[in-house]
Amino acid sequence: MIANQEEKLRLYAQLLVHVGMNVQPKQRVYIRAMVEAAEFVHLVVEEAYKAGSEDVKVSYGDDRLAQLNLQYRPQEAFESVPQYVVDERMDYAKDGAAQLALISSSPENLKDADPDKVSAMMRANGNAFREYMRMMQSDQFAWTVAAYPSKAWAKLVFPDLSEEEAVDKLLDLMLYTVRANEQDPVKAWQDHNHTLHLKADYLNKKAYKALKYSAPGTDLTIGLPEGHIWCGASSVSAAGVEFMANMPTEEVFTVPHQDQVNGTVRNSLPLSYGGNIIDNFSLTFKDGKVVDYHAEVGHDILKGLLESDENAVQLGEVALVPHDSPISNSQTLFYNTLFDENASCHLALGSAYPFCLEGGKEMSDAELDAAGLNQSITHEDFMIGNAEMNISGITAEGHEEPIFINGNWAF
Ligand code: ZN
Ligand code: ZN
Numbered sequence: 001m002i003a004n005q006e007e008k009l010r011l012y013a014q015l016l017v018h019v020g021m022n023v024q025p026k027q028r029v030y031i032r033a034m035v036e037a038a039e040f041v042h043l044v045v046e047e048a049y050k051a052g053s054e055d056v057k058v059s060y061g062d063d064r065l066a067q068l069n070l071q072y073r074p075q076e077a078f079e080s081v082p083q084y085v086v087d088e089r090m091d092y093a094k095d096g097a098a099q100l101a102l103i104s105s106s107p108e109n110l111k112d113a114d115p116d117k118v119s120a121m122m123r124a125n126g127n128a129f130r131e132y133m134r135m136m137q138s139d140q141f142a143w144t145v146a147a148y149p150s151k152a153w154a155k156l157v158f159p160d161l162s163e164e165e166a167v168d169k170l171l172d173l174m175l176y177t178v179r180a181n182e183q184d185p186v187k188a189w190q191d192h193n194h195t196l197h198l199k200a201d202y203l204n205k206k207a208y209k210a211l212k213y214s215a216p217g218t219d220l221t222i223g224l225p226e227g228h229i230w231c232g233a234s235s236v237s238a239a240g241v242e243f244m245a246n247m248p249t250e251e252v253f254t255v256p257h258q259d260q261v262n263g264t265v266r267n268s269l270p271l272s273y274g275g276n277i278i279d280n281f282s283l284t285f286k287d288g289k290v291v292d293y294h295a296e297v298g299h300d301i302l303k304g305l306l307e308s309d310e311n312a313v314q315l316g317e318v319a320l321v322p323h324d325s326p327i328s329n330s331q332t333l334f335y336n337t338l339f340d341e342n343a344s345c346h347l348a349l350g351s352a353y354p355f356c357l358e359g360g361k362e363m364s365d366a367e368l369d370a371a372g373l374n375q376s377i378t379h380e381d382f383m384i385g386n387a388e389m390n391i392s393g394i395t396a397e398g399h400e401e402p403i404f405i406n407g408n409w410a411f
Contacts, residue, residue, distance in 0.1 A: 012180040013043035020144035021098035025052030028097035034104035037148040070113040078120040081128035099143040106152035107335035110275025119304030126377030138354045138361045142243035177248040196232035203230040208393035215389040223260025225372035227358035230254045250342040253319035255352040257372035259288040269383035276301045311376035317348035323407030345385025350378035
């Protein structure tokens with residue numbers, strides 16, 4: 001355990017409240033977390049009240065309960081989500097409450113569960129929270145995704161350590177990745193935010209028509225829609241409040257054109273999805289759609305993901321992350337997208353963020369679709385970047401310019 005762990009956790013809680021959600025006086029707060037993280041959640045709740053919130057609601061989940069439910073409930077039980085569960089979260093969302101999703105689940109918590117039930121559950125969740133996702137993806141409220149380690153997760157990352165040592169080590173790493181161990185964490189985030197916005201500004205001025213990826217097993221072209229916006233680090237909510245959607249975050253990202261993806265891409269890090277791991281997989285695209293796929297690990301889970309709905313076979317995000325980044329340099333595989341996506345260039349299957357398109361936040365579904373933005377009940381990032389990846393941008397005149405050389409920024 002590092003010195004002043006308690007102090008660092010307090011700093012982390014303050015970061016989530018002031019930099020992440022940026023809780024405003026009188027604002028309501030909705031937190032989703034796992035029971036294992038309760039002690040830390042109490043710190044976050046206290047900081048949120050100190051920031052002036054008048055109603056901080058915590059909705060707890062439990063990995064063991066999830067396993068038991070999947071073991072004993074019949075298939076039909078996973079085909080829908082009770083309306084009151086949806087209503088609770090929507091009540092806060094419609095009220096502009098700040099939202100925190102604190103991830104702790106073991107990345108393979110559901111590996112022994114029936115894949116059909118898992119797929120049905122993920123699909124039902126996607127459908128039930130479609131409106132919530134739409135509001136979130138257009139920044140109707142401030143939202144933050146962050147993490148706190150559970151024992152099972154820590155043991156998966158550090159199998160050779162004791163449970164307690166593993167949790168301490170994973171927690172230390174998480175605090176490092178969110179800059180909670182810097183002298184002035186808030187200042188560190190301001191600097192980091194500035195750096196990422198500079199990269200996004202450069203790409204926005206270039207307004208490339210397409211990106212070309214090459215790496216071992218990857219030869220892919222991704223068209224970018226007219227009016228696409230590269231984003232990074234902080235976002236601004238409908239109420240005009242700056243917030244950080246992911247902590248940590250190292251990515252600069254935009255929307256791909258849903259019909260202009262061609263070629264093959266291979267994953268570079270395992271993907272944990274629905275409590276299962278998918279690895280050593282490749283996807284082949286034609287005119288935007290996955291037309292062929294293979295996975296050595298988790299093939300059925302990947303199949304379930306691609307069949308979430310008819311648009312889950314199309315891309316909704318393209319993100320650039322240098323191979324030389326804090327998370328990547330920690331040489332730790334977290335088996336969790338929040339961390340692994342920030343160690344590697346990645347793409348997402350599923351819906352595209354409307355805020356990555358000029359005027360997108362105000363567009364109807366039909367308008368977004370016409371502009372080339374995919375819409376789906378799923379949005380799942382998967383990692384494709386490595387030290388051998390080259391990416392170039394294609395200009396309006398058809399010239400090719402380097403964006404990434406050997407896994408790192410070319411500018
Ligand atoms: Zn991403
Ligand atoms: Zn994403």
